[in-house]
Amino acid sequence: MKAEPRTVLRFLLEYFDIVKDLFDAQTRDNIITYEVMNEITSKHKMDVKIQLLEYKIISNVAENYQFRPVFANLIEFILSEFKPMLPETIEKYHVSIGELFRKIRENINGDRVILNQRISELSNEINNFYESVEKNTLALLNETRELKANVKKVDYREKIIRASRWIDEYIIPLNKILDLNHSTSLTTKLYEVSEYTNRYRLNFDDEGTRIQFEKLYFSLIQVNDNLLRQSKILTNELLPLIERIRTESIILSGWINFLKAPHKKKVPKILEVKRNYIYSKDTFFNAAEFFDAFKNDADVYIEDEEYADEKWIFDKQHYKDKLQENMPVLDFFKWCNKTLKEDYKKVEIEKFFALTSLAFEEDLQLEYPAKAEFDKIKINELTLTVPKITINKHGIS
Amino acid sequence: MEYPRNHRKIVDELMSGKFILPIEQHYEVLKENEEFYIDFFKISFNYDLKFTQHYVYLVSDESAEMLSRDMCIFFAVLSYELDRDGKNFLERIQYTEFELDELENYFINSSYIDLIQSNKQLKDADARKNFINTLNRRNILEKIGDNRILFTSAHKFFMDFASDIVKFENVEE
Numbered sequence: 001m002k003a004e005p006r007t008v009l010r011f012l013l014e015y016f017d018i019v020k021d022l023f024d025a026q027t028r029d030n031i032i033t034y035e036v037m038n039e040i041t042s043k044h045k046m047d048v049k050i051q052l053l054e055y056k057i058i059s060n061v062a063e064n065y066q067f068r069p070v071f072a073n074l075i076e077f078i079l080s081e082f083k084p085m086l087p088e089t090i091e092k093y094h095v096s097i098g099e100l101f102r103k104i105r106e107n108i109n110g111d112r113v114i115l116n117q118r119i120s121e122l123s124n125e126i127n128n129f130y131e132s133v134e135k136n137t138l139a140l141l142n143e144t145r146e147l148k149a150n151v152k153k154v155d156y157r158e159k160i161i162r163a164s165r166w167i168d169e170y171i172i173p174l175n176k177i178l179d180l181n182h183s184t185s186l187t188t189k190l191y192e193v194s195e196y197t198n199r200y201r202l203n204f205d206d207e208g209t210r211i212q213f214e215k216l217y218f219s220l221i222q223v224n225d226n227l228l229r230q231s232k233i234l235t236n237e238l239l240p241l242i243e244r245i246r247t248e249s250i251i252l253s254g255w256i257n258f259l260k261a262p263h264k265k266k267v268p269k270i271l272e273v274k275r276n277y278i279y280s281k282d283t284f285f286n287a288a289e290f291f292d293a294f295k296n297d298a299d300v301y302i303e304d305e306e307y308a309d310e311k312w313i314f315d316k317q318h319y320k321d322k323l324q325e326n327m328p329v330l331d332f333f334k335w336c337n338k339t340l341k342e343d344y345k346k347v348e349i350e351k352f353f354a355l356t357s358l359a360f361e362e363d364l365q366l367e368y369p370a371k372a373e374f375d376k377i378k379i380n381e382l383t384l385t386v387p388k389i390t391i392n393k394h395g396i397s
Numbered sequence: 398m399e400y401p402r403n404h405r406k407i408v409d410e411l412m413s414g415k416f417i418l419p420i421e422q423h424y425e426v427l428k429e430n431e432e433f434y435i436d437f438f439k440i441s442f443n444y445d446l447k448f449t450q451h452y453v454y455l456v457s458d459e460s461a462e463m464l465s466r467d468m469c470i471f472f473a474v475l476s477y478e479l480d481r482d483g484k485n486f487l488e489r490i491q492y493t494e495f496e497l498d499e500l501e502n503y504f505i506n507s508s509y510i511d512l513i514q515s516n517k518q519l520k521d522a523d524a525r526k527n528f529i530n531t532l533n534r535r536n537i538l539e540k541i542g543d544n545r546i547l548f549t550s551a552h553k554f555f556m557d558f559a560s561d562i563v564k565f566e567n568v569e570e
Contacts, residue, residue, distance in 0.1 A: 160563070244485075244487065247487065247560070248480075248485070248486065248487050250559075250560045250563050250564075251476065251487065251556050251559040251560050252476060252477065252480055252486070252559075253562075253563045254558070254559030254560055254561070254562035254563045255472070255473035255476050255477055255559045255562075256473075256477065257562050257563070258469060258473050258559065258562055259470070259473050259474070259477070259509060259512065262466065262469070262470050262473070262512065263466070265562070267462060267465040267466045267469050267558070268465055268469075268554065268555070268558045269456045269457075269460035269462075269465065270414060270454070270456070270460060270461050270464065270465045270468075270535075271411075271412075271414040271444070271454070271455045271456060271457050271460075271461065272414075272457055272459045272460055272461040273412070273413055273414045273461070
């Protein structure tokens with residue numbers, strides 16, 4: 001008995017929570033087992049199994065259940081929860097579209113009714129094809145974003161496997177189907193159909209068929225635009241995103257693996273920088289190179305100073321002898337000044353101090369007056385106040 | 398004999414263990430004279446010059462293994478902690494600056510804290526500061542002011558190593 005359409009729709013509305021749970025179970029396990037059916041209906045405290053079967057929403061598969069495809073598609077569409085299809089499934093449209101197009105071309109002057117029917121079916125197939133592509137792109141994007149957010153806490157290894165599977169089994173083959181640069185791709189075929197249709201929508205003797213071609217042509221323009229957009233989503237958004245997930249997961253898996261035993265793993269080689277020790281054999285060359293860098297090839301002339309002072313060396317013995325000859329010396333500092341003036345035109349202070357150091361000779365005996373007496377001695381610009389010290393002959397060995 | 402432009406700079410930097418990067422002028426010189434430099438380092442020092450599109454570096458038979466291991470631990474911990482923090486660690490390391498305090502927080506709060514504390518170069522804030530300077534000297538990161546850093550494209554050297562761990566494991570399996 002055929003159920004009344006509004007009753008079916010009303011049922012779906014009223015029991016949508018159960019229907020959704022059943023749909024999720026089927027998405028997960030590909031079938032609704034007898035046990036799961038009982039579990040879900042008891043959870044909702046509502047046994048609707050009989051209605052589901054009566055309204056042909058589900059069908060029996062042995063002891064289990066399955067949604068009929070039309071309802072599965074409807075619920076999937078309403079929920080926007082598409083499962084990615086394998087590109088092989090989409091590729092089937094290549095055959096059906098190609099075959100219909102071939103028959104239209106070969107029988108363009110044949111039976112008009114069949115021709116119109118073929119054009120209409122070609123249009124449907126093209127729309128179905130586009131819908132499959134769109135659903136697949138959407139499904140892959142959702143799956144990829146979910147994997148990126150990693151709500152389900154999928155481990156890195158599983159992430160790599162999933163990302164690789166989507167890239168290799170879904171995205172790259174789907175891209176091939178949509179690749180306009182590929183002569184055998186379905187998109188190229190659609191452009192061929194579009195070109196053919198364009199010719200006949202303007203140039204065909206039957207008006208009804210012309211209108212059919214016209215409808216197909218405009219639908220193709222729309223589909224081709226949409227396919228191009230889908231292709232861009234795949235190459236510009238989905239592929240880089242999933243590639244990145246794969247790369248990141250590979251690197252992170254590697255690091256986690258490394259961190260398990262960081263001291264046992266081989267690490268990449270980097271240059272050992274050698275220090276240059278002074279005794280290393282490179283030192284000579286380094287030094288030579290260094291001096292070489294400062295070598296000045298131009299001749300340099302250094303002019304001698306006109307009155308270069310010769311370095312004065314204090315001849316202690318000579319002055320000690322002189323002191324002994326002059327003993328007793330009543331005023332030692334005055335004697336120093338006088339002696340130096342006799343020997344030199346100009347008496348520098350360092351000569352004076354050098355000579356006074358004779359007073360510290362151990363074999364000389366110094367005598368000081370009972371009350372300290374001081375003299376002033378002028379050496380160049382400097383006036384020194386010095387004590388009066390007498391040196392007697394006594395005490396010299 | 399005429400040497401390529403920047404010859405001395407190229408030799409000095411590579412011999413001091415630096416990575417030379419594509420953004421640097423002398424990378425171009427190296428690239429233009431790739432064969433010459435490969436031979437030059439091989440014949441002169443028995444070193445291998447490695448070219449990639451992200452960096453050029455020298456390898457010797459005697460490797461600074463300890464340093465390399467510490468660098469790997471540094472990048473491993475940082476990548477792991479960034480990911481744990483919900484960041485896209487590759488993008489973060491590749492494109493954005495880090496404040497030193499931010500890095501510090503990742504290390505202090507890391508779940509690998511035992512490993513960090515047992516590592517001489519990473520054990521505390523001062524050690525890590527010195528380590529950052531080491532990375533800077535090797536051209537693995539660039540210091541921006543006193544408290545910010547930006548990783549250079551040489552960080553990929555370590556990321557490539559991490560990828561290889563998984564690849565080689567798969568091969569072994």
